[in-house]
Amino acid sequence: MPQLETFYDVMRRQGITRRSFMKYCTLTASALGLGPAFVPQIAHAMETRPRTPVIWLHGLECTCCSESFIRSAHPLVKDVVLSMISLDYDDTLMAAAGHQAEQAMEDVIREYHGNYILAVEGNPPLNEDGMFCITGGRPFVEKLRHAAEGAQAIISWGACASYGCVQAAHPNPTRATPVHEVITDKPIIRVPGCPPIAEVMTGVITYMLTFQRLPELDRQGRPAMFYGQRIHDKCYRRAHFDAGQFVEAWDDENARRGYCLYKMGCRGPTTYNACSTIGWNEGVSFPIQSGHGCIGCSEDGFWDQGSFYERVTDLTQFGVEANAGEVGMAAAGLVGGGVALHAAVSALKSAQVKRQEAASEEA
Amino acid sequence: MKDTTADDEPIRSTSIHQARPDLDILPASRLTGDATAEDLESIRRRTSVYVYEAPVRLWHWINAAAITVLCITGYLIANPPPTMMIGEATQQFTFGYIRFAHFAAAFVMTIGFLGRIYWAFVGNHHAKQLFILPVWNARWWKEVMFELRWYLFLEKEPKKYIGHNPLAQIAMFFFMTMGITFMIVTGFALYSEGLGHGSWADRMFGWVIPLVGNSQALHQVHQLGMWAIVVFMIIHVYAAIREDIMSRQSMVSTMISGHRTFKDDRPD
Numbered sequence: 109m110p111q112l113e114t115f116y117d118v119m120r121r122q123g124i125t126r127r128s129f130m131k132y133c134t135l136t137a138s139a140l141g142l143g144p145a146f147v148p149q150i151a152h153a154m155e156t157r158p159r160t161p162v163i164w165l166h167g168l169e170c171t172c173c174s175e176s177f178i179r180s181a182h183p184l185v186k187d188v189v190l191s192m193i194s195l196d197y198d199d200t201l202m203a204a205a206g207h208q209a210e211q212a213m214e215d216v217i218r219e220y221h222g223n224y225i226l227a228v229e230g231n232p233p234l235n236e237d238g239m240f241c242i243t244g245g246r247p248f249v250e251k252l253r254h255a256a257e258g259a260q261a262i263i264s265w266g267a268c269a270s271y272g273c274v275q276a277a278h279p280n281p282t283r284a285t286p287v288h289e290v291i292t293d294k295p296i297i298r299v300p301g302c303p304p305i306a307e308v309m310t311g312v313i314t315y316m317l318t319f320q321r322l323p324e325l326d327r328q329g330r331p332a333m334f335y336g337q338r339i340h341d342k343c344y345r346r347a348h349f350d351a352g353q354f355v356e357a358w359d360d361e362n363a364r365r366g367y368c369l370y371k372m373g374c375r376g377p378t379t380y381n382a383c384s385t386i387g388w389n390e391g392v393s394f395p396i397q398s399g400h401g402c403i404g405c406s407e408d409g410f411w412d413q414g415s416f417y418e419r420v421t422d423l424t425q426f427g428v429e430a431n432a433g434e435v436g437m438a439a440a441g442l443v444g445g446g447v448a449l450h451a452a453v454s455a456l457k458s459a460q461v462k463r464q465e466a467a468s469e470e471a
Numbered sequence: 472m473k474d475t476t477a478d479d480e481p482i483r484s485t486s487i488h489q490a491r492p493d494l495d496i497l498p499a500s501r502l503t504g505d506a507t508a509e510d511l512e513s514i515r516r517r518t519s520v521y522v523y524e525a526p527v528r529l530w531h532w533i534n535a536a537a538i539t540v541l542c543i544t545g546y547l548i549a550n551p552p553p554t555m556m557i558g559e560a561t562q563q564f565t566f567g568y569i570r571f572a573h574f575a576a577a578f579v580m581t582i583g584f585l586g587r588i589y590w591a592f593v594g595n596h597h598a599k600q601l602f603i604l605p606v607w608n609a610r611w612w613k614e615v616m617f618e619l620r621w622y623l624f625l626e627k628e629p630k631k632y633i634g635h636n637p638l639a640q641i642a643m644f645f646f647m648t649m650g651i652t653f654m655i656v657t658g659f660a661l662y663s664e665g666l667g668h669g670s671w672a673d674r675m676f677g678w679v680i681p682l683v684g685n686s687q688a689l690h691q692v693h694q695l696g697m698w699a700i701v702v703f704m705i706i707h708v709y710a711a712i713r714e715d716i717m718s719r720q721s722m723v724s725t726m727i728s729g730h731r732t733f734k735d736d737r738p739d
Contacts, residue, residue, distance in 0.1 A: 326668055328681050336668035338686070352566035353554050362554055371551060377664075378686035407685045420549070421691055432691045433549060436698025443702045447709040450622075454713055457624055 115154040115317070129154075136318070139311050141333050153318045160317050161216050161224040163255055164198035167248045168241045168275050168284050169230025173266040174200055176303035179389065180310045199243065210244045217258050225316060226259035228252065230268045232290055233275070233282035240282040249290060256291045261322060263297050263312065264288065267405060270300040270330075277411035288329065297322050298329040300381075302405035307386050308334045328408075330380065339376035339402050342384040345369070363399060373417035374401030381406040496738040499614050499630045503605040506633040507596045519721075519730040520633050522597050530587045531726055534651075537580035538700060541654075544573035545697050549690075574662065581655050597634040604644050611637055629718045630739055633731055639710065646703035650696065657693040661686075 113121070119129055133150040137143065142150075166174075178201075197213040204212055216224055230248075233240035238247030256262060264287045267273035275284040288296045299312055312331055315323045323331040340346065348354070349368040356362055356371060370377070376384070379402050383394040395402055403416045414421040420431040430438070496514070500506040510520050523531070547569050557563045591599050605611045618638035620626045630636070635643060660679035663672035664686060683689045715722035721732040 327677055332668050338664055341665070341667070347560040350567035351560040351563035352551060352569070353556070353560060353563070354551060356554060367554065375687065378690060380686075404687065407687065408681070409684055409688075413685075413687050419687065419690070420694065421687065432694040432698070436695060436701070439698055440701045440705065443705050447705055451709065451713065453624060454717060458717060461627075
């Protein structure tokens with residue numbers, strides 16, 4: 109393996125002062141929730157450790173993850189991490205194209221076998237032998253398997269790679285399949301969202317490059333520091349939820365007052381993400397702050413959960429569009445009616461029996 | 472059936488109810504141990520059988536109250552009441568109290584249910600009926616069909632039972648034993664979302680969320696579970712009152728006093 113520059117070398121080469129570098133380490137430590145004691149540790153790792161190469165693949169996707177990533181709020185994170193990644197392979201962002209680009213990927217796979225991180229944006233469609241997504245002249249699923257073989261870990265960027273997203277929505281004609289169902293023998297970190305928040309993406313990659321290990325993951329393989337809580341848990345409108353103050357209709361007085369969007373189908377209570385803490389576009393806003401409910405884009409199968417304005421999914425199994433509440437109430441009504449009818453028949457029947465008995469006694 | 476022994480000889484027994492050890496009494500109820508030997512001895516001597524011990528009765532009513540609170544508050548959580556403007560959000564906690572009542576009642580129900588499971592081990596024979604369906608017993612199935620026919624007005628007269636009749640036992644098992652378990656597991660999985668990653672609820676029940684798919688799908692099945700229990704409640708209350716009137720034994724008062732009394736002295 110050729111000698112690689114350290115992170116610190118790359119930063120200094122880009123004209124970043126030592127002072128700015130220490131600021132970056134402090135910011136990273138706090139973004140990762142590590143506390144000030146970890147700042148020297150991060151600085152030390154960045155000064156001494158050769159940087160880890162990253163291959164960034166694009167499958168069936170819309171590139172919104174990349175668009176989000178390059179808008180990371182902290183310029184240092186963007187410049188440093190992005191420049192380091194584009195040095196190796198990212199077919200959307202890299203300067204090289206065609207055979208040269210594919211050659212660059214092959215070089216990384218060969219030279220850093222077992223040491224590089226594979227970041228996957230999008231997912232492979234498996235129907236028709238993967239013909240629904242061709243990159244570099246061959247099915248993406250083959251490229252993915254090839255690149256994953258020598259990777260030390262895989263990052264699944266976005267809802268596509270993590271869960272399947274819109275292309276895997278019912279009936280999923282191309283059989284778009286999340287990465288972890290295709291690659292089963294590598295550690296995979298899932299960073300869902302459509303797209304994920306830029307700072308979450310840079311935070312995850314910085315953590316992995318700095319500490320050479322995956323951050324703490326939750327049960328679904330998501331970094332717990334960003335996906336450990338629901339949007340609802342840290343929502344600034346939560347006080348209105350607890351007070352029972354809701355927006356009843358779009359543009360009503362309550363909407364102007366900034367009340368809770370629960371009744372408008374906000375999915376904050378069922379969505380794990382960091383939007384309500386980190387925000388979007390350098391922390392400017394996030395959907396709820398701009399007056400629209402969360403659509404739950406970082407949840408498994410969010411396209412198949414019915415309308416974005418209902419918190420309860422329609423149950424298509426019943427043939428008509430009805431949700432759990434309607435089906436339940438109909439069942440209870442039906443049973444209640446049945447019980448009333450049964451009671452009436454029972455009463456008539458026993459009255460009849462009594463009359464017969466009386467008649468037989470008289471006779 | 473007419474009493475024929477009285478004609479032959481004068482009654483010498485000191486008890487009011489004359490012992491008839493030769494009589495094959497309550498054959499349907501003896502099935503699956505619903506009527507134990509002690510019960511049969513008891514009914515030869517008394518007009519009632521002690522069925523539901525105090526902890527079972529206590530559990531029944533606490534459970535009923537908790538489920539009522541859970542259904543009402545659960546419905547309100549899914550369909551919140553109209554916005555109330557009592558004061559600023561800092562002074563108002565209406566929806567919070569509704570959710571608190573739901574969680575508090577859930578804990579009461581869960582602890583009660585655990586206590587009820589414990590009582591199935593240490594209590595009398597009837598305390599076990601809720602947890603085991605004797606599906607391997609062909610005769611039991613026959614009695615299920617009989618009870619079904621009684622409810623379809625195809626039988627003139629129901630049989631006597633000390634504990635639950637077989638049809639009621641099926642309903643109790645699926646709607647209560649299984650239903651409550653389902654609601655506890657899905658409910659605490661939802662509760663774990665509020666307590667957060669790494670909490671005790673997350674470690675014990677968090678696995679349910681990815682199993683069902685996602686949080687929203689879990690909310691949905693929890694809601695459907697509530698309606699199943701509402702359906703059971705309607706049938707249960709109706710059947711208890713109807714049986715109290717039309718069957719040959721006590722029903723409602725049995726869950727208050729614990730004693731089953733019979734309206735006639737026929738053997739089945």
